[in-house]
Amino acid sequence: MTAQKGAPVKVTSKEIAQEFLDRYDTFLFDCDGVLWLGSHALPYTQEILNLLKRLGKQLIFVTNNSTKSRLAYTKKFASFGIDVKEEQIFTSGYASAVYVRDFLKLQPGKDKVWVFGESGIGEELKLMGYESLGGTDTRLDAPFNAAESPFLVNGLDNDVSCVVAGLDTKVNYHRFAVTLQYLQKESVHFVGTNVDSTFPQKSYTLPGAGSMIESLAFSSNRRPSYCGKPNQNMLNSIISTFNLDRSKCCMVGDRLNTDMKFGVEGGLGGTLLVLSGIETEERALEISPDYPRPKFYIDKLGDIYTLTQ
Ligand SMILES: C[C@H](OP(=O)(O)O)C(=O)O
Ligand SMILES: [Mg+2]
Numbered sequence: 001m002t003a004q005k006g007a008p009v010k011v012t013s014k015e016i017a018q019e020f021l022d023r024y025d026t027f028l029f030d031c032d033g034v035l036w037l038g039s040h041a042l043p044y045t046q047e048i049l050n051l052l053k054r055l056g057k058q059l060i061f062v063t064n065n066s067t068k069s070r071l072a073y074t075k076k077f078a079s080f081g082i083d084v085k086e087e088q089i090f091t092s093g094y095a096s097a098v099y100v101r102d103f104l105k106l107q108p109g110k111d112k113v114w115v116f117g118e119s120g121i122g123e124e125l126k127l128m129g130y131e132s133l134g135g136t137d138t139r140l141d142a143p144f145n146a147a148e149s150p151f152l153v154n155g156l157d158n159d160v161s162c163v164v165a166g167l168d169t170k171v172n173y174h175r176f177a178v179t180l181q182y183l184q185k186e187s188v189h190f191v192g193t194n195v196d197s198t199f200p201q202k203s204y205t206l207p208g209a210g211s212m213i214e215s216l217a218f219s220s221n222r223r224p225s226y227c228g229k230p231n232q233n234m235l236n237s238i239i240s241t242f243n244l245d246r247s248k249c250c251m252v253g254d255r256l257n258t259d260m261k262f263g264v265e266g267g268l269g270g271t272l273l274v275l276s277g278i279e280t281e282e283r284a285l286e287i288s289p290d291y292p293r294p295k296f297y298i299d300k301l302g303d304i305y306t307l308t309q
Contacts, residue, residue: 008273008284011298017307020296024269025248027052028238030229031063031073033200033254033277034301040202041080042276044302049082051305059088060238062251064194064228064258066093066166066209069123090238092193092209092228093117096164097124098237099227104162104189106130112159116179116216117166117193117209125164132164133157134178144174151178156185165216165224166193167209176216183220190220194228196258200277229253230261239266252301254278256291264292276300 011017029035035045052059061073061084068076070089077084100106100113108129115121115135122132134140139150146152163182168175182188196208213224228234239246250270253259254277263271273284273294284297298304 006295008294008297010281011272011296011304011307014307016296017304020250020270020272021052021055021057021304021308023248024057024250026058026060026242026244026250028060028062028249028251028263028268029301030251030253030255030259030277031061032065034252034274035061036080037200037202037277042300042302044300044305046081048302048305051308058242058244059084060242061089062229062234062238062262063090064092064196064209065199066091066096066120066193066228067118067169068093068120069127070094072120072123090234091120091124092234093120093164093166094124095227095231095234096121096166096191096193097128097130099191099225099233100125100130100162100164100189101128103233104191106161110159111161112157114157114160114163114179114182114188115165116163116175116212117168118170121164121166121193133160134175136170140174140178141170141172142174144172144177146177149174149178152181156181160188162189162191163216164191164193165209165213167196167199168212171212176219179216180219183216183222190217190222190224192217192224192226194258195226196228196255198278200254205278229258230265232262232266235262235266256283256288256294260294261291270295272301273297274299274301 113132192213195210199206199208247269249268251263252272271294
């Protein structure tokens with residue numbers, strides 16, 4: 001891993017903030033912990049994004065949160081008064097559906113996908129022509145009983161060729177039990193949306209997708225192919241889609257082992273760690289073999305707006 005040369009620089013003055021803005025043409029933004037915490041927008045999120053638009057910067061949003069589709073995320077942005085097009089948004093659910101289509105090359109109309117997760121996964125798969133089972137099916141909310149589960153009493157669906165697992169805030173033993181049956185079939189691929197151990201909210205840090213996917217990995221004794229950050233397939237497709245100059249791009253995120261690793265391993269011109277989500281200043285400054293240090297860091301993204309006005 002290419003370590004970020006030199007100690008991270010904290011953005012605390014107008015001069016540093018302006019120099020930071022002038023360096024890059026494109027900003028790739030993580031969402032949870034950077035722009036918002038759950039349903040609460042972080043301070044000056046709308047203002048800083050509008051400032052960047054006025055400066056002619058390109059904005060791309062890259063979230064490991066697979067619970068919503070790209071289209072659903074445009075509605076979340078709109079609820080905060082921010083106009084974002086679907087094409088600007090990349091989720092780990094979308095990256096997983098691309099992996100199913102382009103890497104596993106499953107056949108729509110023939111190969112089905114069992115989903116452990118929320119609507120964002122099934123909706124992206126559906127847009128690519130795949131039928132998915134499980135996911136938000138409310139029959140999974142019932143307490144698990146092997147003799148009564150509609151997913152087991154008639155046997156597993158033999159057309160299921162892949163499991164895609166992500167964050168599921170309605171997680172229960174029924175979902176784990178049926179998903180494990182599919183994972184016990186060697187012919188069924190195991191795809192994980194993202195490795196995040198936790199999920200930042202306004203007042204709490206909650207279990208993240210990785211904590212659920214790793215539970216499935218442990219019980220099935222199988223390793224998932226993770227598709228979200230820091231997987232470089234997602235960054236490579238973003239770079240080629242928008243024909244970007246990596247040296248003029250900056251990744252902005254709140255997590256060292258996903259967002260900062262994604263940017264540094266992707267050879268981007270810079271990284272900005274925000275301390276409004278998962279990480280602390282101590283962790284931003286420590287040298288670790290597991291993740292790179294950011295080039296810049298800041299208490300919260302909106303400080304760039306307040307420092308430069
Ligand atoms: C935390 C992560 O989302 P992100 O921070 O990548 O938007 C997730 O929701 O699992
Ligand atoms: Mg985040």
